Amino acid sequence: MKPSPVRSLHWVFKVADRSAMVGFLRDVLLMEPLRHEEFTEGCAASCNGPYDGMWSKTMIGYGEEDTHWVLELTYNYGVKSYDLGNDYQAITITSDRVYDNVVAKGLGTPLPSSSGPRPPLALTAPGGYGFVVAPGPVPLGGGAPCPVTDIALAVSDLDRSLAFWSGFLGFAAEHPSPSEARLSAGPGQCGLVLRQLPAGESLERGTAFGRIAFACPGEQLQPLEAAVRAAGYAVHTPYVSLDTPGKATVQVVILQDPDGHEICFVGEAGFRDLSRRDSSAPRLLAEAMAGDGSGAWWAQRQEREARMAALGV
Template identity: 45%
Template sequence: MVGFGPEDDHFVAELTYNYGVAEYQLGNDFLGITLQSSQAVSNAKRLGWPLSQVGEALYLTQAPGGFRFYLVDKEQPPTDPVQKVSLGVSDLPKSIHYWSKLLGMTLMERNDDQKTALLGFGDTQCKLELHDISGTVNHGTAFGRIAFSCPRDQLPDLEALMKKENQNILTPLVSLDTPGKATVEVVILADPDGHEICFVGDEAFRQLSLVDPRGNELLDKGMADDKSNEWFAKHNRQKAAA
């Protein structure tokens, strides 16, 4: 889990390495993450990482797997630098109804000319941007999900509402055990375009999401100990280059 601060008040990304998967086919479902950080822009320039300017003080770059990041070339704010996550949708009014009326997000901006809408649960939190792509949403083979935490006692009501509205429930409310840690309750939904959404009971989740002071050290060790090249060679398969 990587981010600019604790999960209590910061957006984080979960990175998962799957052995046996040499490459992913990206779809048009995930359109990118936008974050504000002049340091990120200068880091990319210093390292020679591909970077293209797409607007005033706005740059586009890509992670090794092709996931897009939009970097706002301004000083990193004291709050979360991650401004928004952008998803492609096929019917903007329908998606706005789902995310605002059913999931309770606030519609903060809507631009019919650009076919976009900006929603959020709070002013200081990372926002969700819905972008009408005027076509079918293709999830490719690399899609993931967005997760939110909320008070545990809201989960049964959320599940009941989705049943009443005949919405897609991928995983009904369930308890998940974590050895040596808290047991969390989750319900996993899918919006009209199949974007997966996980709601987690906040009380237990806060115990699981504490920052590990050895996080950077463990990450470096994990990469140093990586045996994936050996795995692919043993199975006579080609590993995609980053």
């Protein structure tokens, strides 16, 4: 089953320190909140992970979700840490403006394989999530192309993964090296890079594992689910309708690739309605962060860690 057309949408990060992550994405990578939603109980499709309590969703990026690949930050109230695995590798952003901002702040480390006066820079966001920022003439915002060019995930068997992503789902594939492949849902879209883990290293998802999302025509979701089952692949969440208070209802099917990477397919029409930019998003996010008490908790933790470090503990 090859859903068509497919549009690449976003990657989901679970964040423990919401204020720190938002501050990094806004002040270092120059992203902006596009919409913010609060929920009183866990998601039926485990969009916030295997948690049942209050949580929030913040979409943040460089432009409208109709035309830009963005990030989804899920924040579970009361959860203060997640264990990182080796599944997520990095997201690459190609923009002179972002690059210059990273350099001006004295951040980033040149990639080992890079050279020249403006090498791509690796940096780490709060929570341990990796990013790569490269120079490039892509402007930010408006109708400009999206500067988020790739997301890289680790896989345990590249050939097996390509059989699923390209052979079964129909993503176009480039194979620049024996240990890496780049998949695309279409021209100008954020690419998915699959990287073979070194021999002897197993894939670990930890508790911080994310999820990649795509849109396709809604009428294709149930046939896609049936085809996945018939082919012997895994369905994480069967076809379900998800409600967002005051906004559109979206139909969803969530698959798993051979390594357990979660792949969310949503109905295009409903998602376009849901994902309209909300001008009140920055205010709603700021109010939520100010009201949940986490800022004080993290400040106390940092103070305690500083005292312990001074004592050599």
